[in-house]
Amino acid sequence: MSTLTAGEVEKRIKEIVARIYRVDPSKLTPQTRFIEDLGADSVTTIELVAEIEDAFKIQVPDEDVEKNQTLGQAIQYVIDKLKAEGRLK
Amino acid sequence: MERMKVCLFEDGKEVDFFPLTMTRAVYELRCGRTTLLEKLADAFGKGAEVCLHSRDYLTDVLRERYPGYLVNSLGERDDVLFVNGRWLYKGEQIDLKDEYVGVSGDQIVLIKAKKETVKKYWGLPIPEIVKKLSEELGRDTVKANLAQWPWDLVFANPEMIKYDFERLGKRGIHGKVHGHVEIVGDKDMVYVAPTAKIYPYAVIDTEEGPVIIDEGAVVYSFAFIQGPSSIGEGTYVMMGAKVREGFTAGPVCRVGGEVEESIIHGYSNKYHDGFLGHAYVGEWVNLGALTTNSDLKNDYSEVVVYINGKPVKTGSTKVGSIIGDHVKTSIGTLLNTGTVIGVMCNVLATDISPKYIPSFTWYVNGKLSKGAGLRRMLKTAETMMGRRGKKLTEPQVKLYEYLYEMTRQEREYYIELFYKKAATFTE
Numbered sequence: 001m002s003t004l005t006a007g008e009v010e011k012r013i014k015e016i017v018a019r020i021y022r023v024d025p026s027k028l029t030p031q032t033r034f035i036e037d038l039g040a041d042s043v044t045t046i047e048l049v050a051e052i053e054d055a056f057k058i059q060v061p062d063e064d065v066e067k068n069q070t071l072g073q074a075i076q077y078v079i080d081k082l083k084a085e086g087r088l089k
Numbered sequence: 090m091e092r093m094k095v096c097l098f099e100d101g102k103e104v105d106f107f108p109l110t111m112t113r114a115v116y117e118l119r120c121g122r123t124t125l126l127e128k129l130a131d132a133f134g135k136g137a138e139v140c141l142h143s144r145d146y147l148t149d150v151l152r153e154r155y156p157g158y159l160v161n162s163l164g165e166r167d168d169v170l171f172v173n174g175r176w177l178y179k180g181e182q183i184d185l186k187d188e189y190v191g192v193s194g195d196q197i198v199l200i201k202a203k204k205e206t207v208k209k210y211w212g213l214p215i216p217e218i219v220k221k222l223s224e225e226l227g228r229d230t231v232k233a234n235l236a237q238w239p240w241d242l243v244f245a246n247p248e249m250i251k252y253d254f255e256r257l258g259k260r261g262i263h264g265k266v267h268g269h270v271e272i273v274g275d276k277d278m279v280y281v282a283p284t285a286k287i288y289p290y291a292v293i294d295t296e297e298g299p300v301i302i303d304e305g306a307v308v309y310s311f312a313f314i315q316g317p318s319s320i321g322e323g324t325y326v327m328m329g330a331k332v333r334e335g336f337t338a339g340p341v342c343r344v345g346g347e348v349e350e351s352i353i354h355g356y357s358n359k360y361h362d363g364f365l366g367h368a369y370v371g372e373w374v375n376l377g378a379l380t381t382n383s384d385l386k387n388d389y390s391e392v393v394v395y396i397n398g399k400p401v402k403t404g405s406t407k408v409g410s411i412i413g414d415h416v417k418t419s420i421g422t423l424l425n426t427g428t429v430i431g432v433m434c435n436v437l438a439t440d441i442s443p444k445y446i447p448s449f450t451w452y453v454n455g456k457l458s459k460g461a462g463l464r465r466m467l468k469t470a471e472t473m474m475g476r477r478g479k480k481l482t483e484p485q486v487k488l489y490e491y492l493y494e495m496t497r498q499e500r501e502y503y504i505e506l507f508y509k510k511a512a513t514f515t516e
Binding site for chain 2: 049053
């Protein structure tokens with residue numbers, strides 16, 4: 001599996017979030033809240049998790065989903081996962 | 090007949106039965122009471138060694154399902170009868186001469202070849218052997234109907250039920266049939282198996298054809314079953330269900346509401362009200378309450394079905410949905426005329442559905458996505474199977490992982506189309 005930089009991870013996740021929530025990616029910030037700002041519900045949340053799992057070839061246990069309430073937290077979560085697997089440049 | 094091998098083969102056209110044949114060989118499709126395989130094995134396989142040819146990625150699941158058969162192997166050298174797995178065999182009398190290629194139009198139906206002829210090709214892939222023999226041996230026309238598309242199975246279902254009823258060789262009521270069950274028509278055209286049960290005020294109508302109620306099946310009160318119909322082992326027909334002519338339920342299904350001229354392969358639920366007509370439903374499908382499919386367009390014009398994403402004219406005004414294994418629909422889902430739903434999809438379409446939903450996607454209120462992803466879809470599959478005492482085995486998991494990758498490009502293409510709001514699929 002290829003290695004990624006933190007910047008690439010952030011860019012990819014922003015693209016995924018923008019597509020799922022139909023928003024302009026340039027308007028997303030680390031502080032963007034999934035529920036309050038993007039209107040995330042159970043359906044879009046599971047969709048987001050699945051897209052991230054597929055894009056980065058990681059597994060996100062259900063109990064970790066609730067811990068990531070903002071875009072910044074989600075990005076950091078993926079970065080930490082990839083780092084633990086030796087897949088972060 | 091001398092001892093020989095009988096090899097059911099796929100000839101490349103099995104992909105036109107997707108998504109139904111993504112998870113099974115084409116001869117495992119059901120038409121009538123049984124699968125095509127059961128009919129062909131019964132007709133040609135007695136005293137013979139049966140071999141099954143299919144796509145490589147199905148090898149492990151086929152070996153698991155049929156431990157007594159060779160899969161993708163001919164084993165020891167022998168005389169061989171190759172039989173096309175798409176054959177809707179209905180008892181045709183075939184003269185198995187020494188060696189020849191039986192054709193129907195330009196399609197190979199069967200090839201009978203002696204060991205001495207086959208041995209020079211032994212060891213080649215089975216499709217290669219079939220090709221070489223078809224070029225070497227003389228041809229003769231045989232009377233045979235090969236299914237070309239999934240809806241052909243639905244169209245052939247009524248006559249195949251009649252054939253299977255005669256082939257079954259059993260008649261009469263042997264199960265627990267409570268008082269006030271009415272049989273309308275010839276009582277000799279009903280078979281109620283010894284462990285089947287029919288509750289009071291159910292009606293069985295054999296005026297148009299036979300009705301089979303198989304072992305462990307239950308028909309609840311106020312259900313109406315019109316023949317020809319076949320209710321499989323362990324299947325429940327719920328209270329008040331309206332089962333119209335030409336319906337087959339395989340094993341361990343739940344059938345409620347209204348069904349007509351459809352096939353539910355097995356282990357699937359349509360518990361509640363809603364209409365299912367001229368449809369083929371795979372295994373482990375759950376159709377939520379009030380899920381309804383259209384099988385007739387409002388202008389009575391020819392139904393077009395998207396097979397592998399390409400429009401195919403059916404030549405018929407009555408075609409319902411083709412639903413792959415492990416699909417779930419929400420309450421109140423409305424399926425457009427001739428809709429195809431791929432494997433493991435989750436469909437919430439309270440507005441009319443698109444006509445093609447690619448495998449492993451979620452269609453939720455106008456939006457197509459990857460949904461919960463394969464890992465969670467497999468977990469749901471495991472849960473549903475567990476409720477019926479079945480396990481999701483390793484070969485099955487590997488198959489779905491393979492299919493997920495096989496369908497990735499198509500899925501991403503359609504998700505992109507929906508994202509751009511470019512997909513309409515109204516025709």
